[in-house]
Every structure is written in structure tokens, then in C-alpha cells.
Amino acid sequence: MTARQLQAELTLVLRVLLRQPGFWVPTVLFPAMLYAFFGAGLAGSGPAAGYAMASFAVYAVLGVGFYQFGVTVAQDRADPFIRWQRLLPGATSAPWVARIVAGVGFSAVAMGLVLVLGKTLGGVVLADTGGWGRLVMITLLAAGPATLMGTALGSLASARAAVPLANLIFLPLAYLGGLWMPPQMLPETVAAISVWTPTRAMGELAWAALDGRSLPLRFAAVLAGWTAFAAAITWAAQARHGKLNFG
């Protein structure tokens, strides 16, 4: 893959996405807006403010993974344009690399907006200023599993069902994972489910990173399990679609 090709792929992907406000307004702006309305004010000051900001940072990254990848992967299946791209000269992997780079870019912007609001509006003050860097790192790492979960969803859902399904899964998952209110405030039954969700695992990792605690292995394992599960679904479904559409 040449740098020239990668640049062309990125330009193509970004042009298509940025010219669709229907894509980037919800994925990039909504997490920051929701944080401003529900996260920043309610958490007060002190450590809770930092946790709330970290939760919405995770929520932002997760949304990009779910919506950009989940939905577009479903819609792209058997898309004549994708078929045509496969026949062009150059590396066939380049369009995918460009998508992932774009996904990480959108994730970073969505998360960055939440952090900026946290510092300004949310009054987040970290005792250990290294926490900012660790939070950015861990949430960007969470973009990997988030993307895989999106592609798993997109591989299973039809193009028409992908958006409603993403909404159906994404919002409850954020709530269950304690991203909208601290896990301690969740009702008992919900709290029991919460510890098994990938969102909770991402949240726990982000909160630990913020504090500079060692990463909770138990939640790292839960997240790794979900990631492997999503990867397996994606792989199996894509192999099946590949046979149907390209075999």
C-alpha cells in the first residue's frame, strides 16, 4: 500500500462522511452535548466529576465504533461501489485501513470534545495530571473493541435494520455499563448484569486509568471476551457473505 493510495482512500472516506451531517452530528457532537447536559452539571465537583467525564469519553468512542462501522459495514455488503473498488489496481486492504484510520480520528475528536468540556464546563481537576494522558490512551484503545462490536453488528444485520438495531443495543448498553450514572447508583438487579457488559468493562478501565490505579484484570478479561466474541461473529459472517457475494 503506497502513501499516495492511503491518502486517496482517506480523502474519499472523509469526504463521504463529512458531507453527511446525518453521520457526524450524532456520532461526534452528541456525546459532548449529552455530557454537557447530563454529565458535567450533575456530577458536581471532586472525583465524581472526573469519573463522569471519563464515562462520556468512553460513550463517545463506543458510538463511533458502533455507528460508523456497524452501520456502514452492513450497508456496504454487496455494494456495487465496494465491488468496483476491489477491482482497482493497488492494495485491496487500503479502503479498510482508511476506514479504521478515519474511525480512530472521529473517535478522537468525539472524545476530545468531551474532555475539553470536562475541563471547562465540568470543572474537572485531576490531582494527578498524568490522568489526562492515560484516559486518552485507554479510551482510544477501547476504540478497537468498539469497532469490532460494530462490525459484528453490521455483519449480522441487514442494511435496513442496522441503524435501529445499533440504537436498540447501544443506548441500553451505555446505561447498563454505568456510563450515564455511576454504577453504585444502579438498581441491584441492573448492577448484577452491569459487571458483565463490555461498556462497564470499558468504563472501569477508563476510571482506573484516570486514578492511576492498576487496571482491573477482571474487567480487562470481560472486555477481551466480548472482543473475541465480536471478532468471531464478524469473521464467520463475513466469510459467509464473501461466499455469497464474491464466491
Add this chain to the structure above:
Amino acid sequence: MRGNMSTSHHKPIEALDIAKRFGAVTAVAGLSLHLGRGEALGLLGPNGAGKSTALAMLMGLRVPDAGAVRLFGHPPGSAAARAMMGVTPQAAGFPDQLTPRELLSYATARRARAVPFDDVIAAFGLSPVIDRRMAGFSGGEVRRVALALAFLGRPGLVFLDEPTTGLDAEAQQAFRATARGYVQDGGALILTSHHWDEIEAVCDRITMIDKGHKVMDGTLADMRARMQARRISFALPEGAHPPDWLRATHAGDRWHAETDDSDACLRRLVDEGTPFADLIVEPLALPDVIARIKPENRP
């Protein structure tokens, strides 16, 4: 421009006995075909004959169940094969948010060396829409963009699946001129089409398939030469009938017949004193020629 073509002595397309089934449907069965440089091949057949499936296997979009394909000696879908070919899909489905210029510059960036695209913009009359986003483009405009992308950079081999569906007469004419010029410059072209006049204007050879099987194969020149057949038609006075041996049919106010030797046929009519008037002798149209050849060629 076709730098790497001259170093290769392989044909643009060599396909041996390729086959494809979809469940119980045999889409293509034991199809062999080859295409040389400076040659255009038309793939003909009714809807569902297997043309698109055959083309998909040749391009490298589908893997044949049996048989082998080589493009310039390379497996279809390989980087070496893709570097030498241009494609327009049957349904383009370009993203609405892009302009034709952006798509063309994307496609040229995928090549090893950038190529200018002013020539294809001009050839397919894209200047008026070149910087407009493609949302709301007419079917014909989308089609012209797809054609420009196929010929971009003058690849050694171009695949066209029903290239002119939805094009107006002027754009069809432009397509024929571009395609012929490309072939005359040494390019190889394979197309499927329903338009006989288009096949006749662009192709040197045709391969006809039906239910996945090849039913006929030949060059257009050979076909015309082999078929000395003519269609003759004339008027007769009220109540008069043509001789039985002519096997003429009555349509409109005139009598029509087909003959393999129009000279002998006319001499006989004159000798017998048939009172014909307003005589027309014309070569058979391509579909009629093929209809006559087909039974001979059936395996």
C-alpha cells in the same frame, strides 16, 4: 501508456472451461474464450444467459467452480491483473457525496502512476457535471462517469457489462467512437450488450451464450462473408402470387423472402416472368444472420 503490456506475450484474456453454479442453477457451464490485443469481443445472450456471471469470473469478482482464467497470464483479482484492467460495473452505486472529478482522481491515485483524465472527461461529455455532487445525477450521467472510470488511463483490458443502458443516442455514439479508438490503439475490450447495432459497431467477434452454454462463436467479418444471404422484397399486382419455390411471405403490401443466392433467385424470377415491381435487395440484419448460423454451430 500501456507500458507493461508490451513486455507480456500473454493474451489479455484466456479462459478455459469455466463454470459456475448457484445452488441448482447452472449460470455458466464449460465456457472457454480468449481475447487478444486490439480486439473487441461481444458477449451476447438473453437475460439470465450467464453473461454477467461469466464477466464476474473473468474480472476476478467470482471464483469459478471449475476451469481457469488468466488475464495477461495473471490470475484474475491479482494485483498484476488489476493493474492492467478497467471496469465499469452494471450498477455503479457511486456515493452521492462525491463529484465525478473526485472519483476520477481517486481512481487515478490507485494506479502506480497518476494518469491525466481530461481525455475521458471530454470523451464522455462530463465537463458540465464534473464538479457537481452525484446525488441526483440522471441514469445516463452516472453511466457516463462509470465509462470514464473504465477507460481512465487507457488500461490494456476493459470490461463493460451493458455499458450503454440508459444512455441517449448522442452518448451511445460517443461511447462507440471511444471504444473503437481504444481497440484500434491496441486495447482489448469485452462487453455484454443487448443492442445489436452497438455490438456491430464496436466488436470484432461475438460469443453467444444461452443457459450458460456457448451456442455460437465467430468474427463479424467471417459471419458476413459466410452469409451471402439477402432479404428481398417486392410488390405484385392484385391477385398475382410469387412462385412456391421462393417461399415468400406476405406482409404489408409486399412480399418478403430470404435467399442465400440473390443473383440466381432474381434471374429465375425474371425468366419465369414474375411481374414484380419496386424490388429491394438488402443484406440480412445481424440478428437474422446469427439465427441462421446458430443451428449449424450447436454442439
